[in-house]
Amino acid sequence: MADASEPLKIGETEGGVAKEKSCAGRLGLSHLSGWRTAALLLSLFLCLLVVFAFSFILPCPVRPQYHSSWNHTLPDAVTYDFLAVEDTNEDKVLDVFFIYKDADASRNTCLAADLFAPCLVLTAVDGTDGKPLWERALAPEFDWVECGVKGLGRKGKSGCLVAHADNLTAIDKQSGGIMWQRPRSPVINGNLPLINFPDLNSDGKEDFAVLTYNPEATSFTPTPTELVFFSGQSGDQIGSRVDVEVIGIFAHLQFRTSNGAPYLLLLTDSGLYAVSLGRLAVLAGLDSGMKRERSWEETSDDHNGFVALYPSASLKRVLTVYGSGSPASLLIQTDSSISLLHTDSLKMAWSTNTSALLSTPTFGQFDKDGFPDIMIEENTGNNSKRVRVLSGRSGDVLWQVDLLSWTSNPRPASVLTLNTYSVFMLWGQSHSNQTNEKHSSFLLHPRYAKLLLERRSSAHNIVSFKATLLERGRHAAYLVLSGPDGRQHSSNSEPVILSKRKIKMDVRESKVYGVSSEEPISEDAESSVREAFHRLRFSDTQ
Ligand SMILES: *[C@@H]1O[C@H](CO)[C@@H](O)[C@H](O)[C@H]1NC(C)=O
Ligand SMILES: *[C@@H]1O[C@H](CO)[C@@H](O)[C@H](O)[C@H]1NC(C)=O
Ligand SMILES: *[C@@H]1O[C@H](CO)[C@@H](O)[C@H](O)[C@H]1NC(C)=O
Ligand SMILES: *[C@@H]1O[C@H](CO)[C@@H](O)[C@H](O)[C@H]1NC(C)=O
Ligand SMILES: *[C@@H]1O[C@H](CO)[C@@H](O)[C@H](O)[C@H]1NC(C)=O
Numbered sequence: 001m002a003d004a005s006e007p008l009k010i011g012e013t014e015g016g017v018a019k020e021k022s023c024a025g026r027l028g029l030s031h032l033s034g035w036r037t038a039a040l041l042l043s044l045f046l047c048l049l050v051v052f053a054f055s056f057i058l059p060c061p062v063r064p065q066y067h068s069s070w071n072h073t074l075p076d077a078v079t080y081d082f083l084a085v086e087d088t089n090e091d092k093v094l095d096v097f098f099i100y101k102d103a104d105a106s107r108n109t110c111l112a113a114d115l116f117a118p119c120l121v122l123t124a125v126d127g128t129d130g131k132p133l134w135e136r137a138l139a140p141e142f143d144w145v146e147c148g149v150k151g152l153g154r155k156g157k158s159g160c161l162v163a164h165a166d167n168l169t170a171i172d173k174q175s176g177g178i179m180w181q182r183p184r185s186p187v188i189n190g191n192l193p194l195i196n197f198p199d200l201n202s203d204g205k206e207d208f209a210v211l212t213y214n215p216e217a218t219s220f221t222p223t224p225t226e227l228v229f230f231s232g233q234s235g236d237q238i239g240s241r242v243d244v245e246v247i248g249i250f251a252h253l254q255f256r257t258s259n260g261a262p263y264l265l266l267l268t269d270s271g272l273y274a275v276s277l278g279r280l281a282v283l284a285g286l287d288s289g290m291k292r293e294r295s296w297e298e299t300s301d302d303h304n305g306f307v308a309l310y311p312s313a314s315l316k317r318v319l320t321v322y323g324s325g326s327p328a329s330l331l332i333q334t335d336s337s338i339s340l341l342h343t344d345s346l347k348m349a350w351s352t353n354t355s356a357l358l359s360t361p362t363f364g365q366f367d368k369d370g371f372p373d374i375m376i377e378e379n380t381g382n383n384s385k386r387v388r389v390l391s392g393r394s395g396d397v398l399w400q401v402d403l404l405s406w407t408s409n410p411r412p413a414s415v416l417t418l419n420t421y422s423v424f425m426l427w428g429q430s431h432s433n434q435t436n437e438k439h440s441s442f443l444l445h446p447r448y449a450k451l452l453l454e455r456r457s458s459a460h461n462i463v464s465f466k467a468t469l470l471e472r473g474r475h476a477a478y479l480v481l482s483g484p485d486g487r488q489h490s491s492n493s494e495p496v497i498l499s500k501r502k503i504k505m506d507v508r509e510s511k512v513y514g515v516s517s518e519e520p521i522s523e524d525a526e527s528s529v530r531e532a533f534h535r536l537r538f539s540d541t542q
Pocket of ligand 3: 353
């Protein structure tokens with residue numbers, strides 16, 4: 001009991017003391033409780049304000065809504081093999097750029113720009129719904145266009161450069177406005193791709209150069225190969241013209257060694273050559289202190305600085321292999337082979353014999369070794385093709401299928417998934433229906449490689465095709481630009497259609513096609529491949 005009463009007593013005394021204190025400060029306390037109520041109400045009010053602000057005033061970070069598929073149709077038009085994707089309206093969904101020429105639909109656009117119809121129209125359509133964001137009328141004829149060029153205009157923005165009629169025109173990717181327009185007489189025969197340089201004229205903006213050569217020229221009728229530099233900010237010519245002393249050049253590309261030294265690769269009828277961009281800038285009287293690759297420079301020609309990378313009389317195409325972690329390599333295609341050149345050691349990693357190829361090889365991860373593998377399409381005659389996947393490490397054939405080919409044969413595409421493999425998409429016609437005029441797109445899942453998912457396509461005459469992610473890590477879709485090709489002067493009886501489809505959307509609309517006709521397809525296998533496609537999660541890195 002005593003134990004129990006003790007704390008009670010203490011409690012009482014304490015209570016007494018407390019009472020005294022509270023009596024003494026009575027006035028203060030009532031003030032205090034008033035303040036408390038006010039504070040409570042105020043904080044309640046603030047709470048509500050925040051809730052309202054977030055729900056009505058401040059926009060929530062909602063993901064943009066998009067249509068799984070959309071079409072943008074232009075009757076009586078012709079189009080060109082060009083598709084670029086960039087975010088122009090800053091909604092985090094990439095938008096699509098293409099170029100067309102038509103007589104009717106764009107008449108007002110042409111007239112508004114003081115141009116006669118038909119004129120060329122470069123347009124950006126919204127990646128979410130295919131609605132046009134802007135249209136830029138330009139004088140015909142069209143020569144080439146490149147988007148994603150940096151350092152353009154006074155603000156050094158990113159945009160598109162179009163070579164058309166007499167002009168080189170820089171277009172703002174956000175508004176479609178013209179940033180500058182300059183005569184292109186110095187590079188009237190200039191060839192794509194243009195060469196991007198860091199700032200050369202000390203205006204703080206990237207600059208560029210255009211290489212001029214005539215791919216039709218032979219060693220009997222040589223045409224000079226010239227490099228002309230331009231300011232990205234103003235479009236004015238800078239430095240002097242550089243005579244690139246090489247004959248028989250038919251293509252070129254820009255390449256960065258694994259040490260970050262920028263080079264220009266020249267494909268000629270006697271093989272592949274490289275020359276340092278820094279050296280070319282110095283020859284033009286512009287200095288930029290660009291890096292050079294020591295091991296390459298040691299083997300370079302004393303006279304013109306050219307590095308012979310691969311002598312061959314039957315060179316066809318060279319592609320940069322963007323490996324994950326591995327040193328930069330080049331994929332070299334000749335009339336009858338595909339080989340991989342390690343650019344650090346300048347040694348050939350492997351070489352595989354092939355027939356003539358129908359399309360540009362495509363990279364993607366097929367096996368698990370992390371090296372980009374290569375999908376090629378060999379011409380096997382009689383409107384047939386053999387599609388193969390070669391191992392990027394050894395050149396061995398990992399997979400193959402025989403299909404009927406088709407007049408317009410778009411390059412296959414691949415999209416990397418989070419599971420370190422890519423899914424591939426290719427075009428053709430299955431053997432099962434020879435009479436059918438229509439062609440199909442096929443989806444290949446490397447872990448279910450005995451089957452393809454085939455979807456009949458309604459597109460005729462595909463001029464350009466691209467598969468890509470339209471948002472970071474999601475929204476894997478493909479774009480098909482079909483219609484009459486402006487370069488082939490075909491009659492425009494059919495409309496130009498740009499369409500976007502989500503890749504997963506095709507899975508349920510397609511039927512299963514067995515890669516080897518001998519093996520029957522079980523229903524289990526069919527449902528598991530569809531299920532595997534539905535489960536795919538995509539990766540940002542390409
Ligand atoms: C797009 O056009 C194709 C061919 O005209 C048609 O089959 C398809 O249904 C269209 N898609 C949409 C979303 O309009
Ligand atoms: C070329 O650009 C100049 C300068 O902007 C312009 O005056 C001229 O009309 C353009 N020519 C064509 C054919 O677009
Ligand atoms: C590739 O072709 C070359 C020349 O035609 C030939 O000598 C070589 O044996 C072929 N290699 C293979 C693996 O078929
Ligand atoms: C091509 O097709 C024709 C007729 O269908 C056939 O006679 C010929 O043998 C085929 N050629 C090849 C190389 O398959
Ligand atoms: C072949 O194509 C025609 C026309 O599209 C179609 O009617 C027929 O059912 C197809 N046959 C097979 C076996 O797919």
